[in-house]
Amino acid sequence: MNSRSLQTTIIFLVIGGIFALALGGFFGSASRQFSAVLIELQTWVSSRFLGIQDFVTAPRDIVSLRARNDELESQVSLLQAQVIELQQRVNETDILAALVDFSRSNPESTYKAASVIGRDPSPFLHYVIINRGSNDAIQRGMPVVTNQGLVGRVDSVIADAARVQLITDPASSINVYLQNAETDAMLLGSVTGDVSLDMISQDVSVEPGDLILTSGLGGGYPSDLIIGQVVTLRTLEFELFQQATVQPAVDFTRLEIVLVITNFRPVDISPLVP
Amino acid sequence: MRNVVAFPLLLLAVILQSAVVSQVKLLSGYADLPLLMLGAWALQKRVRTAWHWAALGCALVAFVSSIPWLVLAVGYFAVVYVAQTLQRRVWQAPLLAMFSVTFIGTLFLHLLSFAVLSILGTPFSLSDVLGLIILPSLLLNILFSIPIYAFMRDLARWVYPAEEFE
Numbered sequence: 001m002n003s004r005s006l007q008t009t010i011i012f013l014v015i016g017g018i019f020a021l022a023l024g025g026f027f028g029s030a031s032r033q034f035s036a037v038l039i040e041l042q043t044w045v046s047s048r049f050l051g052i053q054d055f056v057t058a059p060r061d062i063v064s065l066r067a068r069n070d071e072l073e074s075q076v077s078l079l080q081a082q083v084i085e086l087q088q089r090v091n092e093t094d095i096l097a098a099l100v101d102f103s104r105s106n107p108e109s110t111y112k113a114a115s116v117i118g119r120d121p122s123p124f125l126h127y128v129i130i131n132r133g134s135n136d137a138i139q140r141g142m143p144v145v146t147n148q149g150l151v152g153r154v155d156s157v158i159a160d161a162a163r164v165q166l167i168t169d170p171a172s173s174i175n176v177y178l179q180n181a182e183t184d185a186m187l188l189g190s191v192t193g194d195v196s197l198d199m200i201s202q203d204v205s206v207e208p209g210d211l212i213l214t215s216g217l218g219g220g221y222p223s224d225l226i227i228g229q230v231v232t233l234r235t236l237e238f239e240l241f242q243q244a245t246v247q248p249a250v251d252f253t254r255l256e257i258v259l260v261i262t263n264f265r266p267v268d269i270s271p272l273v274p
Numbered sequence: 275m276r277n278v279v280a281f282p283l284l285l286l287a288v289i290l291q292s293a294v295v296s297q298v299k300l301l302s303g304y305a306d307l308p309l310l311m312l313g314a315w316a317l318q319k320r321v322r323t324a325w326h327w328a329a330l331g332c333a334l335v336a337f338v339s340s341i342p343w344l345v346l347a348v349g350y351f352a353v354v355y356v357a358q359t360l361q362r363r364v365w366q367a368p369l370l371a372m373f374s375v376t377f378i379g380t381l382f383l384h385l386l387s388f389a390v391l392s393i394l395g396t397p398f399s400l401s402d403v404l405g406l407i408i409l410p411s412l413l414l415n416i417l418f419s420i421p422i423y424a425f426m427r428d429l430a431r432w433v434y435p436a437e438e439f440e
Binding site for chain 2: 119
């Protein structure tokens with residue numbers, strides 16, 4: 001070992017010894033001041049490093065957070081769509097359950113369920129389009145009902161769809177029977193979608209709330225299908241008949257699923273009309 | 275070749291009319307999407323197929339609607355005729371022309387429907403029809419006419435590009 005190497009080794013040992021003693025607290029206040037400066041320096045360097053690190057890495061975090069946010073938002077949208085779909089299915093199930101109850105309580109008729117898929121493009125007419133047609137044995141003239149009551153009748157049919165004239169259509173007229181008053185009348189539709197009764201004999205007493213059923217006269221509809229209730233009666237002495245406004249049993253603004261009575265054949269009585 | 279866009283577009287318009295627009299009611303009236311599209315299409319300067327569109331629109335709506343097809347045919351062709359006449363005369367104010375076509379077309383088609391259905395035996399009161407159907411429909415049609423005109427103008431530019439025209 002030459003003298004230069006020996007010198008370097010001694011310097012290292014001395015400095016190392018001083019450091020060891022200083023860190024061990026053997027230099028008292030001088031050691032504390034030295035360590036305080038060291039810690040200050042360390043703190044300063046560390047804080048600057050963290051600041052630079054934040055500056056460099058923060059944008060990357062925002063990008064990743066945005067990506068994650070987008071991902072979660074898409075998941076929320078998907079789940080919301082599923083919730084809406086499931087709610088729709090629950091609604092449909094409720095309607096179908098009610099219709100099944102109705103068909104069970106009326107076993108004399110056979111039914112074919114159909115969904116309402118559209119309405120007449122003209123505001124003058126009150127028709128709906130259903131997704132069953134001649135392929136499902138639907139024929140013109142078949143009555144259409146829900147569990148609440150009469151909806152209308154099939155007006156025209158193609159292979160997979162049919163058009164149904166609602167009882168609210170201005171051209172619709174149905175022979176009906178007032179259950180409590182035990183009299184016949186005629187149910188008429190209107191432009192507004194309201195239905196009214198006409199041809200009620202003047203000598204008959206009709207009360208609000210009286211139940212209106214199809215009479216079956218004329219052969220266009222089967223008898224005893226519920227239509228609605230009398231709301232108000234209008235009696236004028238100089239008129240031949242009384243009129244009444246009617247609250248239909250069916251909510252025509254929310255028609256979704258209907259039943260077509262497939263075992264009813266309308267009777268064409270026009271050749272018998274003089 | 276791009277003219278075949280009439281088929282899917284008018285089909286979509288009739289489906290929307292039957293399934294959606296007919297449920298958005300003002301009193302008892304609602305907008306007439308096919309009529310507005312035909313009027314807006316016929317108002318475009320480069321368009322040469324408005325009559326074909328009217329025939330197709332009439333066929334599609336007549337297939338869905340219970341209204342006599344002759345009413346639709348006369349009504350839609352009248353709309354195209356009025357639009358093309360106005361387009362030649364007030365071409366500098368296209369929106370004014372669109373409003374005029376909408377106004378005249380809606381009134382004409384609805385009054386024609388009223389007359390024909392009354393003749394066929396449907397009991398209508400003119401005051402009810404005016405107040406509950408025609409005027410609300412007119413208002414809705416005028417509201418819808420602005421976006422539909424903009425859409426059909428863009429469509430016309432796509433179907434008839436300027437360089438091809440010139």
